[in-house]
Amino acid sequence: xxxxxxxxxxxxxxxxxxxxxxxxxxxxxxxxxxxxxxxxxxxxxxxxxxxxxxxxxxxxxxxxxxxxxxxxxxxxxxxxxxxxxxxxxxxxxxxxxxxxxxxxxxxxxxxxxxxxxxxxxxxxxxxxxxxxxxxxxxxxxxxxxxxxxxxxxxxxxxxxxxxxxxxxxxxxxxxxxxxxxxxxxxxxxxxxxxxxxxxxxxxxxxxxxxxxxxxxxx
Amino acid sequence: xxxxxxxxxxxxxxxxxxxxxxxxxxxxxxxxxxxxxxxxxxxxxxxxxxxxxxxxxxxxxxxxxxxxxxxxxxxxxxxxxxxxxxxxxxxxxxxxxxxxxxxxxxxxxxxxxxxxxxxxxxxxxxxxxxxxxxxxxxxxxxxxxxxxxxxxxxxxxxxxxxxxxxxxxxxxxxxxxxxxxxxxxxxxxxxxxxxxxxxxxxxxxxxxxxxxxxxxxxxxxxxxxxxxxxxxxxxxxxxxxxxxxxxxxxxxxxxxxxxxxxxxxxxxxxxxxxxxxxxxxxxxxxxxxxxxxxxxxxxxxxxxxxxxxxxxxxxxxxxxxxxxxxxxxxxxxxxxxxxxxxxxxxxxxxxxxxxxxxxxxxxxxxxxxxxxxxxxxxxxxxxxxxxxxxxxxxxxxxxxxxxxxxxxxxx
Numbered sequence: 182x183x184x185x186x187x188x189x190x191x192x193x194x195x196x197x198x199x200x201x202x203x204x205x206x207x208x209x210x211x212x213x214x215x216x217x218x219x220x221x222x223x224x225x226x227x228x229x230x231x232x233x234x235x236x237x238x239x240x241x242x243x244x245x246x247x248x249x250x251x252x253x254x255x256x257x258x259x260x261x262x263x264x265x266x267x268x269x270x271x272x273x274x275x276x277x278x279x280x281x282x283x284x285x286x287x288x289x290x291x292x293x294x295x296x297x298x299x300x301x302x303x304x305x306x307x308x309x310x311x312x313x314x315x316x317x318x319x320x321x322x323x324x325x326x327x328x329x330x331x332x333x334x335x336x337x338x339x340x341x342x343x344x345x346x347x348x349x350x351x352x353x354x355x356x357x358x359x360x361x362x363x364x365x366x367x368x369x370x371x372x373x374x375x376x377x378x379x380x381x382x383x384x385x386x387x388x389x390x391x392x393x394x395x396x397x398x399x
Numbered sequence: 400x401x402x403x404x405x406x407x408x409x410x411x412x413x414x415x416x417x418x419x420x421x422x423x424x425x426x427x428x429x430x431x432x433x434x435x436x437x438x439x440x441x442x443x444x445x446x447x448x449x450x451x452x453x454x455x456x457x458x459x460x461x462x463x464x465x466x467x468x469x470x471x472x473x474x475x476x477x478x479x480x481x482x483x484x485x486x487x488x489x490x491x492x493x494x495x496x497x498x499x500x501x502x503x504x505x506x507x508x509x510x511x512x513x514x515x516x517x518x519x520x521x522x523x524x525x526x527x528x529x530x531x532x533x534x535x536x537x538x539x540x541x542x543x544x545x546x547x548x549x550x551x552x553x554x555x556x557x558x559x560x561x562x563x564x565x566x567x568x569x570x571x572x573x574x575x576x577x578x579x580x581x582x583x584x585x586x587x588x589x590x591x592x593x594x595x596x597x598x599x600x601x602x603x604x605x606x607x608x609x610x611x612x613x614x615x616x617x618x619x620x621x622x623x624x625x626x627x628x629x630x631x632x633x634x635x636x637x638x639x640x641x642x643x644x645x646x647x648x649x650x651x652x653x654x655x656x657x658x659x660x661x662x663x664x665x666x667x668x669x670x671x672x673x674x675x676x677x678x679x680x681x682x683x684x685x686x687x688x689x690x691x692x693x694x695x696x697x698x699x700x701x702x703x704x705x706x707x708x709x710x711x712x713x714x715x716x717x718x719x720x721x722x723x724x725x726x727x728x729x730x731x732x733x734x735x736x737x738x739x740x741x742x743x744x745x746x747x748x749x750x751x752x753x754x755x756x757x758x759x760x761x762x763x764x765x766x767x768x769x770x771x772x773x774x775x776x777x778x779x780x781x782x783x784x785x786x787x788x789x790x791x792x793x794x795x796x797x798x799x800x801x802x803x804x805x806x807x808x809x810x
Contacts, residue, residue, distance in 0.1 A: 226628040226751065229717075233621045237719040245660040248711065256709050258665075310647040325645030330445065331676055362671035367653045 278356040290348030304379030320383035432514030446518040628751035642745035765802035
């Protein structure tokens with residue numbers, strides 16, 4: 182390289198001039214490219230990574246949510262056969278999804294569970310999973326989704342729904358009502374009764390008016 | 400000779416600095432009108448989504464002058480009492496519901512109106528298609544940007560070195576130095592390498608070490624899909640659902656307390672909210688329409704058809720068949736929080752694998768986690784025996800009730 186070559190006087194010192202020459206020799210280019218190549222593999226989050234002998238990773242049996250060629254809708258999860266009921270303390274719900282059914286449930290359908298502290302505590306816990314985001318922590322229709330302005334506020338338990346009988350609440354959980362959908366697939370009958378038990382304590386809450394009322398009074 | 404190297408160096412430095420600045424993500428700050436609107440107004444008003452408690456504020460800037468709006472927001476009753484016809488009519492139309500007086504500055508109200516204005520103009524456009532720039536889809540372009548940067552840098556360096564060579568030539572010519580004999584690139588490289596043995600050695604050692612380290616991690620990562628975050632058929636955001644809207648994990652993954660799998664929620668659970676919410680905050684109507692399509696649901700008539708087609712979500716966590724895992728045992732019996740194994744999904748967005756799901760990871764947790772004894776009366780006798788065996792003040796970990804035995808998970 183004659184005039185334009187360079188020497189390294191020390192391991193720790195490479196002058197800019199040296200770097201330029203090195204670049205011209207494409208060595209550093211090659212090096213940096215290799216480093217980029219090496220470091221860029223295996224970091225794509227869209228790929229599950231490498232598998233060694235994957236025979237046990239990919240289950241041959243059908244798993245809960247896996248695709249199933251045996252059914253026309255390709256789902257492994259099946260609904261119970263029509264007309265069958267689960268073993269245990271399940272009671273078929275006798276009222277149809279009509280206004281008459283709603284009224285009849287309100288009069289006749291009663292909570293079979295005893296009002297114990299354990300049931301109430303479990304009801305509260307379940308309420309905080311399944312209801313709180315719309316109905317709010319005290320059932321006043323001010324849950325987090327409502328507060329975000331994404332969902333219309335449901336009526337307050339201690340307001341408009343103060344005297345709602347437990348049978349009607351169960352009916353609503355079974356079929357849904359107005360903006361509220363059915364929660365029958367998420368909650369067993371027992372769980373529903375526990376939630377209703379807790380909601381009944383919220384119905385008795387006095388004082389604090391619903392947020393809608395606050396705005397009315399200014 | 401030193402004279403040319405300096406400007407060339409500074410040119411390269413300039414290019415490098417330029418790239419540094421270009422790569423900084425300069426997102427636009429949201430006007431605080433939006434935040435003000437959301438904290439103060441959305442309880443009673445929407446923009447383009449109909450009456451909530453008060454009127455829909457879409458195009459309110461066209462209906463009313465700004466001064467009037469400011470007066471109204473400060474105290475609507477003084478406006479009504481002043482006999483303003485529009486105000487009186489509005490008050491009567493909404494059953495004499497009094498709007499809360501807001502102690503906001505004029506500037507703040509103006510920014511809210513500006514926000515309503517932009518929202519009013521945006522509303523029909525958003526209905527056409529998804530809003531661009533879904534937050535979750537960022538990140539994939541980093542490599543592309545790097546590549547473009549590398550190409551541009553290469554071109555610049557080539558150009559600069561050409562210029563340098565030309566200048567050297569001119570200089571040589573001026574000083575009457577002989578033209579160097581052209582040498583082949585490979586030969587030039589070999590000569591250079593011979594002259595710089597130490598540098599070559601350093602580079603080789605660095606490459607060797609890097610390669611080993613990288614190779615080690617590559618091998619150690621076999622079968623571990625930590626961080627796996629595949630594209631899903633619906634651009635579902637956990638951040639919006641569990642984070643912003645505060646929905647409990649177990650509302651949708653209600654299987655976590657009851658069975659082996661936490662479960663992908665069936666589409667009827669989506670419909671509990673999406674019967675009403677037809678437009679997402681990031682992706683507009685497109686993604687939510689996929690739920691309707693899967694259920695053959697007609698949002699206009701609110702009826703379901705017969706042509707249901709399940710949504711094929713891509714599985715993220717896949718524990719091999721050789722080990723048994725049950726959600727209810729961990730979530731319900733042991734009371735482990737979802738976050739322990741799944742991270743804070745409320746901030747994560749797209750579903751991803753937070754935990755390594757290796758056996759070491761399972762065992763580590765079983766060794767340090769105490770057994771949840773309270774409220775489990777069925778095992779009261781057994782728990783007493785355990786405390787007698789290990790000492791009443793000792794920690795009864797999962798390991799001590801056999802949580803690290805092979806057959807606990809492998810059978």
